[in-house]
Amino acid sequence: MFKRLLFALAGTLVVLAGSARAEVDANYRMVLLTENFPPYNMAINGKNFAQEDNLDGIAVDIVREMFKRAGIQYNLTLRFPWDRIYKLALEKPGYGVFVTARLPERETLFKWVGPIGPDDWVLLARGDSPIILNSLAEASQYRVGAYKGDAIAAHLEQQGLTPLTALRDQLNAKKLMAGQIDLWATGDPAGRYLAKQEGISGLKTVLRFDTAQLYLALNKEVPDEVVEKLQGELDKMRGEGFVDDILNNYL
Incomplete structure (x- = not known):
């Protein structure tokens, strides 16, 4: 009899605990x-x-x-x-x-x-660009645009590159299309979004150097x-x- 009471009490506690959890979730x-x-x-x-x-x-x-x-x-x-x-x-x-x-x-x-x-770090090029890269070091021979004060620009400098920085990252999309830079160092998908806001599409990823x-x-x-x-x-x-x-x- 005593054991049955214990089992019944245990079952009641389980139900109450489940109800309490459901109430916590709801509120x-x-x-x-x-x-x-x-x-x-x-x-x-x-x-x-x-x-x-x-x-x-x-x-x-x-x-x-x-x-x-x-x-x-x-x-x-x-x-x-x-x-x-x-x-x-x-x-x-x-x-x-x-x-x-x-x-x-x-x-x-x-x-x-x-x-x-x-949130990847990438080098983007125009869709018709012939540039092919296997490493970030190989980008040193090109004009690379980046966002002034950004962590990506700082990383490029630490790797021995000299990025051409812009005060707004979306300006790099325009510079890329105008031929003022060869590559754009930016985030992905952030860069593609900013380019789209400027009416620019069809950019290709030449190198993904951090992820x-x-x-x-x-x-x-x-x-x-x-x-x-x-x-x-x-x-x-x-x-x-x-x-x-x-x-x-x-x-």
């Missing part, structure tokens, strides 16, 4: 932060502050759909600077930041959902079941072709 709300980083995240008005429907971009569309499918509530804000929103996600339970590279030194600082998309994947980074206090739900929905979206469709819409 759980996250604060998601991002920055202007076209074409992944951007304010529709181009400013450094925007909320909810005033945001656009590849990652914004993917994250919105992912949270919708998972049934998890959220608030979405674009702010500046990056260091500030990264610190908030690192320190505040229920916060997340996107998109960011999943680097070894960050691995244990967050819980991760992704990848959402790539990374971008993720949604969640505070370590975010419940594992929330992380698993989001990852599961993202995996389904990728399998359905939803992620590729969003990427293609912007490029």
